[in-house]
Amino acid sequence: MKISELSDRSGLPVQTIKYYIREGLLPKGTATAATRAEYDGRHLHRLRLIRALREVGGLPVASVQRIVAAVDDDTVALHRLLGEAQYALGPRAEPRPEDPDWRAARQDVDAVVAELGWRVVPDAPARDLLAQAFVALRRLGLPIVLRDLRPYIEAAGLVADHEVGGLSADDDRETAVQTAIATNVLYERVLLALRRMAQENASARRFEETGALRRGSSSPARHESSAHTP
Amino acid sequence: MKISELSDRSGLPVQTIKYYIREGLLPKGTATAATRAEYDGRHLHRLRLIRALREVGGLPVASVQRIVAAVDDDTVALHRLLGEAQYALGPRAEPRPEDPDWRAARQDVDAVVAELGWRVVPDAPARDLLAQAFVALRRLGLPIVLRDLRPYIEAAGLVADHEVGGLSADDDRETAVQTAIATNVLYERVLLALRRMAQENASARRFEETGALRRGSSSPARHESSAHTP
Numbered sequence: 001m002k003i004s005e006l007s008d009r010s011g012l013p014v015q016t017i018k019y020y021i022r023e024g025l026l027p028k029g030t031a032t033a034a035t036r037a038e039y040d041g042r043h044l045h046r047l048r049l050i051r052a053l054r055e056v057g058g059l060p061v062a063s064v065q066r067i068v069a070a071v072d073d074d075t076v077a078l079h080r081l082l083g084e085a086q087y088a089l090g091p092r093a094e095p096r097p098e099d100p101d102w103r104a105a106r107q108d109v110d111a112v113v114a115e116l117g118w119r120v121v122p123d124a125p126a127r128d129l130l131a132q133a134f135v136a137l138r139r140l141g142l143p144i145v146l147r148d149l150r151p152y153i154e155a156a157g158l159v160a161d162h163e164v165g166g167l168s169a170d171d172d173r174e175t176a177v178q179t180a181i182a183t184n185v186l187y188e189r190v191l192l193a194l195r196r197m198a199q200e201n202a203s204a205r206r207f208e209e210t211g212a213l214r215r216g217s218s219s220p221a222r223h224e225s226s227a228h229t230p
Numbered sequence: 231m232k233i234s235e236l237s238d239r240s241g242l243p244v245q246t247i248k249y250y251i252r253e254g255l256l257p258k259g260t261a262t263a264a265t266r267a268e269y270d271g272r273h274l275h276r277l278r279l280i281r282a283l284r285e286v287g288g289l290p291v292a293s294v295q296r297i298v299a300a301v302d303d304d305t306v307a308l309h310r311l312l313g314e315a316q317y318a319l320g321p322r323a324e325p326r327p328e329d330p331d332w333r334a335a336r337q338d339v340d341a342v343v344a345e346l347g348w349r350v351v352p353d354a355p356a357r358d359l360l361a362q363a364f365v366a367l368r369r370l371g372l373p374i375v376l377r378d379l380r381p382y383i384e385a386a387g388l389v390a391d392h393e394v395g396g397l398s399a400d401d402d403r404e405t406a407v408q409t410a411i412a413t414n415v416l417y418e419r420v421l422l423a424l425r426r427m428a429q430e431n432a433s434a435r436r437f438e439e440t441g442a443l444r445r446g447s448s449s450p451a452r453h454e455s456s457a458h459t460p
Contacts, residue, residue: 079434083433086430091422118427118428119435124427124430126423126426129423133417140416156385156425156427159385159428161428162378164436178370189359189362192359196359199414201349202394203312203394204309208307
């Protein structure tokens with residue numbers, strides 16, 4: 001197909017496609033004349049991956065370059081390829097080894113991961129992300145204790161097992177990365193939205209009078225008892 | 231105490247405290263002379279709440295005004311007060327009723343909530359947030375099915391029950407809101423960080439050879455079998 005058709009079918013402007021070719025994200029087409037090139041299904045497939053990384057993952061071009069290079073390098077194992085993609089996603093927390101609170105929090109994180117027996121590399125960005133949250137909670141006077149972490153660990157395991165279970169080693173590498181990025185970003189939002197609704201539901205059941213009222217109620221319904229009946 | 235001491239103890243500059251008084255977030259001190267006022271523990275307590283809303287919740291002053299007014303209005307029941315605080319938090323999704331995909335997604339969300347029997351008001355922002363994620367997934371060719379939602383629903387219920395269970399109706403309203411905001415924002419990060427590590431762990435167990443390798447492996451370990459042994 002011509003670049004104009006590739007543009008139509010990918011939903012990306014011709015200029016953007018040319019830019020991705022210049023940056024090495026997309027292979028050149030097969031030259032058919034001095035100013036013409038022919039593109040095929042592999043280009044379309046690659047553009048879908050790039051869109052997922054750029055638009056869903058919000059990744060800068062440099063990160064996309066690195067991931068695309070890993071996709072193309074068959075010596076990079078699937079597990080490591082998925083790691084490349086996940087590690088590129090935000091949010092990130094800067095390690096602050098000069099801060100004693102941060103060092104203590106990071107040690108706590110490493111102890112938790114070790115105790116769980118999770119296979120997570122020592123420099124995984126999520127370790128720093130968790131340490132940052134620990135520091136912020138301590139500074140607010142709400143230091144975390146392992147007991148409070150339990151439901152989060154259980155919840156994280158539940159969704160992660162489902163998500164990784166949905167990836168297939170038979171998929172081609174582009175599709176695997178694309179699915180992993182979309183799952184990571186969009187199901188993160190799914191999880192956050194559901195958590196907020198579940199909080200509202202739990203709060204209604206615990207603090208509101210049964211049935212009667214929703215918003216606009218004027219009775220300060222403060223039950224002493226835990227009317228927690230799911 | 232004088233405003234300088236209030237500044238020291240709250241960690242906020244005097245100018246910021248004066249700004250919060252002008253904006254009605256913080257009550258005036260008791261005038262002791264033409265240019266002097268005396269502040270007490272209630273001011274300090276209120277400043278802690280404002281900091282949590284501004285710095286942890288990332289809320290604009292207008293949202294803080296609304297929440298503080300609800301804290302001070304005893305006719306606003308605790309459940310509704312917690313709702314005010316949660317609804318003010320980002321991220322938000324704009325409803326797009328003119329888009330048929332969006333309308334269909336929003337109907338799916340409402341059907342899921344109804345089927346779960348969750349007490350969530352019809353205009354809760356989290357419904358729109360979930361609808362937005364549904365639309366994005368469909369557009370990527372990954373439409374959501376109820377079966378895929380199950381682990382997320384279960385995970386959300388787990389953490390929300392724990393979180394709401396940790397709030398006490400005996401706490402004063404300021405402390406309840408402060409804890410709810412901190413919990414919402416910071417444990418959201420805890421959950422995201424743990425999910426990423428749980429994904430890495432699940433991927434390692436599923437796609438990597440047992441034990442041996444981590445990063446830098448050059449063997450494309452693609453198991454056909456599901457070597458999923460937690």
